[in-house]
Amino acid sequence: MHRRTLILSSTAVCITALAAPLLTGASPGSAQTSSAQSTDPENTIDLDLKQGRVVIRLLPEVAPKTVERIKTLARQGFYDGTPFHRVIEGFMAQGGDPSGTGTGGSKLPDLPLEVSQRHFVRGVCGMARTSAPNSANSQFFIMFAPAPSLDGQYTIWGQVVRGMEYVDAIKRGSGSSGIVNDPDRIVHMRVAADVK
Template sequence: MRRRMLLGTPLAMATGLTLSATGRDALAQADRENTLYLDLKDGRVVIELRPDLAPKHVERIKTLARQGFYDNTPFHRVIEGFMAQGGDPTGTGTGGSQLPDLPDEFSPPSKVRFLRGTCGMAKTAAPNTANSQFFICFAPASFLDGKYTIWGRVTAGMENVDKIKKGAGQGGTVRDPDRIVRMRVAADVAG
């Protein structure tokens, strides 16, 4: 389990460590740099980014979010009890950004697992093919552990993810899919 060292945590209190206002501001800004706001039709989803697990994938997500790439893209594949997949501007499941594909950044299951709210990167069966498509798990999916890159986790608003329109059949293709309203890095959003 990963712990943050912040003012007021047991470690800080036990050791007598304190942070100046500047230090607290820097920590708050660093947290905002690694927080994503995913706005959906039913409300905001807050995602904690995990550059410690997948630095290249986190940087890609932030780059594309800052470009507005994800805005109005559909959740083209949504399987009840499994996951919601988006990030393809074509809505076909075959599209991506103009940026090159990323090398796999798999984490060992002993370190992190695909649980409810985990954000992973979609890819083809071939290695090193993740680009812009991602998914959010509705439930634990241990069969993905160590085979797909984990880049974040939902920390608030999972009820809004649960309301994404589900697809039909095993493929989960969605007719008239819900769309991402907007995706932004928290550090870029006022307030």
């Protein structure tokens, strides 16, 4: 099995720079981001962690196939209980693999890369994949800091609009691989329109 992950060969030299201030856009939680929060429950994800609820605005205009996949899997309960198996300080938290190994995914076909003009900044949600561009499936990551080297290389499907402090509290992994022993898990991941 192939590991679906961010390819660090091109980003490893940038990891120390990832803790720099945001290059573009407002930080999640700022007034600008708060006013831009999604009012469309069908395109909003409620991601419940043990620390609290993270609200993610989906970007169907940017990545329609990926957004549809995220919503389909969330509606199936696929993500519930899955770990954040790879978490790198100053970079990102990766989850969405039920096996917790980085090699798993859903039974659905892999997705094509959906490239956009958006940038990987703090709070952006992207899809993990193998070295093959069209291999994203269920695994995703949330950025702790900007990573311009990822722009145009991975699909961006969402943006955290509330609860980034809970993402920041996800247990970190060790070493450059960021593999986490006894990782934090997703409690529930739902499309907001389905939450009663």
